[in-house]
Amino acid sequence: MKRVRCPKCDNYVTFDETKYQVGQSLVFECPECGKNFGIRIGMSKLRNIQxxxxxxxxxxxxxxxxxxxxxxxxxxxxxxxxxxxxxxxxxxxxxxxxxxxxxxxxxxxxxxxxxxxxxxxxxxxxxxxxxxxxxxxxxxxxxxxxxxxxxxxxxxxxxxxxxxxxxxxxxxxx
Structure with missing residues (x-):
């Protein structure tokens, strides 16, 4: 399970990353504030180094x-x-x-x-x-x-x- 942080209220939204492929875009709606935001599945450049x-x-x-x-x-x-x-x-x-x-x-x-x-x-x-x-x-x-x-x-x-x-x-x- 992965967590993403809402850019508006800093609340975490949890999702199962194994259901998605690298490069796939996801859209979330924060249950706390209702803000819609998107992410792209993949590794950050820093993670590849670490x-x-x-x-x-x-x-x-x-x-x-x-x-x-x-x-x-x-x-x-x-x-x-x-x-x-x-x-x-x-x-x-x-x-x-x-x-x-x-x-x-x-x-x-x-x-x-x-x-x-x-x-x-x-x-x-x-x-x-x-x-x-x-x-x-x-x-x-x-x-x-x-x-x-x-x-x-x-x-x-x-x-x-x-x-x-x-x-x-x-x-x-x-």
Whole structure:
């Protein structure tokens, strides 16, 4: 089942996407406000990049892990692969320079909210370090807000929150 949001009142309308083909246009009438609006069935350009399925149980094809954006009222679950170096996390906007965009309409997520740096330590193990963007609402790691310019090492399963969105780190297994 898929949900679409009414552009007038933000109410969700649920439908079974398996009954329709990619490229097919659908028209809905919002049960709350009566607004008629249409959508086209298919994948967004951003979804093609992000690979919605779980990536080989927590690890992407490069072996650097992924972040799992937990579904909430603003968006669906997303799995975003990480790369070596700085992974800039923020709200998706066309033309932005972030490399880990979250497809959401959560107004409390900045366009560059936080950064996860993926690097190798001297012993060859991968290390994940998170820091705030800086952002207006802050970045919380295990329910503690990161201070200005604070960097924190995070590990597999670490829960961090940006705006109203919770994210789990799925580190590579070495």
């Amino acid at each position: 690979k919605e399925e779980v990536l080989d149980e927590h690890v992407n094809e490069n072996g650097y892990g992924a972040i799992v954006v937990i579904e909430n009222v603003f968006h669906y679950k997303q799995v975003i692969p990480l790369k070596m170096g700085n992974n800039v996390i923020g709200r998706y906007m066309k033309g932005s320079n972030i490399n880990c965009p979250i497809e959401t309409n959560d107004p409390s997520i900045d366009m560059t909210h936080c950064i996860i740096n993926v690097s190798r330590k001297r012993d060859g193990k991968i290390q994940y370090v998170i820091c705030d963007g800086p952002s207006y609402t802050g970045t919380f790691v295990d329910n503690e807000i990161l201070k200005n310019k604070e960097r924190r090492v995070i590990k597999d399963g670490c829960l961090f929150t940006i705006g109203a969105t919770s994210i789990i780190l799925r580190a590579t297994e070495e």
